[in-house]
Amino acid sequence: VFWSEVDGLVDYYARNDVIIQRDTAYLGHLLTYVREGIFGDLSNRKLKELGKKLVPVPGMPEFMTAVRDHVSEIPEFVAEGITVEHYVISTGLRPMIEGSVFGDKIDGVWANTFIEDVAESGYIDRLPVPPGPGPISQLGYTIDNTSKTRAIFEINKGVNRVPGLDVNARMSEDQRRVPIKNMVYVADGPSDVPVFSILNHAGGRTLGVYTLEPTNNHKNVKTLQEQGRIQGMAEADFRPGKPAYLWLMDTLEQIGFEIVEARRQALSTIKNPPGHV
Numbered sequence: 001v002f003w004s005e006v007d008g009l010v011d012y013y014a015r016n017d018v019i020i021q022r023d024t025a026y027l028g029h030l031l032t033y034v035r036e037g038i039f040g041d042l043s044n045r046k047l048k049e050l051g052k053k054l055v056p057v058p059g060m061p062e063f064m065t066a067v068r069d070h071v072s073e074i075p076e077f078v079a080e081g082i083t084v085e086h087y088v089i090s091t092g093l094r095p096m097i098e099g100s101v102f103g104d105k106i107d108g109v110w111a112n113t114f115i116e117d118v119a120e121s122g123y124i125d126r127l128p129v130p131p132g133p134g135p136i137s138q139l140g141y142t143i144d145n146t147s148k149t150r151a152i153f154e155i156n157k158g159v160n161r162v163p164g165l166d167v168n169a170r171m172s173e174d175q176r177r178v179p180i181k182n183m184v185y186v187a188d189g190p191s192d193v194p195v196f197s198i199l200n201h202a203g204g205r206t207l208g209v210y211t212l213e214p215t216n217n218h219k220n221v222k223t224l225q226e227q228g229r230i231q232g233m234a235e236a237d238f239r240p241g242k243p244a245y246l247w248l249m250d251t252l253e254q255i256g257f258e259i260v261e262a263r264r265q266a267l268s269t270i271k272n273p274p275g276h277v
Helices: 002-014 022-035 044-051 062-072 075-079 094-099 148-157 190-202 218-226 243-268
Strands: 087-093 108-112 184-187 205-210 232-235
Touching: 002 022, 044 094, 062 075, 062 243, 075 243, 087 094, 087 148, 094 108, 108 148, 148 190, 184 190, 184 243, 190 205, 190 218, 205 218, 205 243, 218 232, 232 243
Parallel strands: 087 108, 184 205, 205 232
Antiparallel strands: none
C-alpha cells in the first residue's frame, strides 16, 4: 500500500498546484506514516537494523574486497600509491545502507537521512540536550537525481576528506583529490542519468547494471545503452568470471595504468639543472 500511494503522490499534489520531487516523495510519506502511528516506532536505529536484512546481488560485497586486493597486488600501482575507494550515492536511506553488509566496506555514503530530535525555536539560547532514541520526525539530508552530481564533485575535490572545504571552492584539476576521469560509476536507473552524463563528458567510466529478479529492469538499462548514456552494460552479478566482474576489473586496471603512465610522462619532462664544469 505504501509504495502504491507513493507512486501517486506527484499527481495528487499537482492537482493542488504543489510540485514535489518524484525521487524523494517517499521520504515525506514515510514521515506521514510515522506521524499517523502506522510506523510509529520507526527510528534511525530501527532503520539501521532493517539494513541488515537487505539482500545483496550475487558477488557483493565480496567484489569490493577483491578489487582492492587486486589493485594492491600490481607492483606499478603499489609504487605509485594507487588504491581503490568505494562510495555509495543513493536516493535510498543512509541508516539502512550503513547497517547493510556494505557498511564496513565503503568509504562514504551520500543518501537520505532523518532527524529524530528536532531543534525547536529558541534552541540557541538553551543548553544542548543529548539526543535520545525516538521516532524520526523530520527530513535531514536529502538527495535526488540532480544532487547526486554534487556528491561526485565533493569526492572529486576531496570535500569529504578535508573539513571546511566548500564544494564550490575554485580548484585546478591538479588540486582535485580524485579526478573524475579516474572514477567508475555503477548504477541501474534513470535517477543516475545526470551522473552518467558528467562522467562520460569528463572521461570517467560508466556501467549500467540490471537485475532479472525479483524485478526485471533489463529494458530500462538497455535503453540507457541505446541512448549512449552508459559505456557498458551487464547483469548485476559480480562473481568472478561474470561480465560485470570482468568489465570492472579490466576498467580499473586500465585507469591504473593510465595514472602510472601520466605520472611517468610528467617526470620525463623535468630537466635537470646544468652541472658544474
